[in-house]
Ligand code: KG4
């Protein structure tokens with residue numbers, strides 16, 4: 001069975017075809033980063049309009065690469081995200097579903113990230129601990145089975161990707177700054193500045209990044225006053241990255257130990273961070289799984305594979321779902337009873 005996946009929740013239009021027998025057969029991505037960079041962040045109206053422009057040509061391209069005229073099912077991101085942007089993907093999926101008379105499956109964006117490692121040759125078995133780190137989320141989740149998610153911890157303030165982006169902005173590295181900051185950090189000394197590792201000593205598994213962000217801001221101000229910021233930027237980047245990674249890895253290991261889990265999945269945009277991947281792997285006694293780099297950030301492949309696992313959750317023809325806010329732990333196991341009743 002071939003599933004077309006459509007992602008349009010933020011500033012990337014992603015389209016892919018996942019075959020339940022052969023795996024991923026085609027994928028394409030259009031990034032809007034250049035359009036938003038001048039504004040220093042995503043402008044929702046510009047995002048919606050660009051999705052609208054790109055989505056059908058991308059779908060045609062991907063179906064061509066998959067050598068099919070139409071898929072057997074369509075999966076699209078139904079939230080959380082920018083509602084206008086989500087409506088473009090949802091509307092396209094609903095329209096094509098009617099035209100092609102095939103099932104249409106709404107997918108939770110973060111569940112897509114969570115399941116992205118299923119695209120790899122050695123996917124993780126359930127249960128596992130998932131660290132989902134993106135521009136909008138920092139979540140630690142006990143994944144007992146597909147759709148059986150217990151939220152262990154989240155951020156009390158900024159998401160870790162946001163902290164990377166804001167620190168990058170302080171250092172004038174453009175938007176989104178995470179990858180640029182990580183690249184600059186390679187040339188820096190990660191012990192140059194003493195920065196806090198927030199929350200590690202507190203009970204529970206929540207995160208907080210605003211204290212770290214403020215500490216970096218104070219250091220940057222001092223450097224500006226001393227006129228040495230330009231030459232010390234790599235040191236600031238490296239010290240920030242080290243503190244953020246220590247916090248993420250420390251918290252995740254505490255949770256893995258408490259729940260006696262042997263597998264950890266890292267996913268979401270910040271999961272592309274090399275130091276985070278390397279540190280988690282070297283400090284954890286069990287196994288760490290992550291998607292290939294291209295599927296850490298937003299993409300259509302993760303939506304297609306999530307759709308393949310949730311075929312039972314197809315909605316009625318023509319229905320469009322788009323939710324700005326949607327908590328991952330409200331999801332349920334796939335509705336296989338509905339599937340049995342209709343087949
Ligand atoms: O998952 P994603 O593509 O979009 C959201 O759903 O938010 O994540 C984007 C976030 C941005 O904050 C970006 O700066 C961050 O992921 N990011 C990174 C790296 N690559 C992307 N942060 C740190 N290191 C990286 N290599």
Ligand code: ZN
Nearest residue numbers: 134269297298
């Ligand atoms: Zn994302």
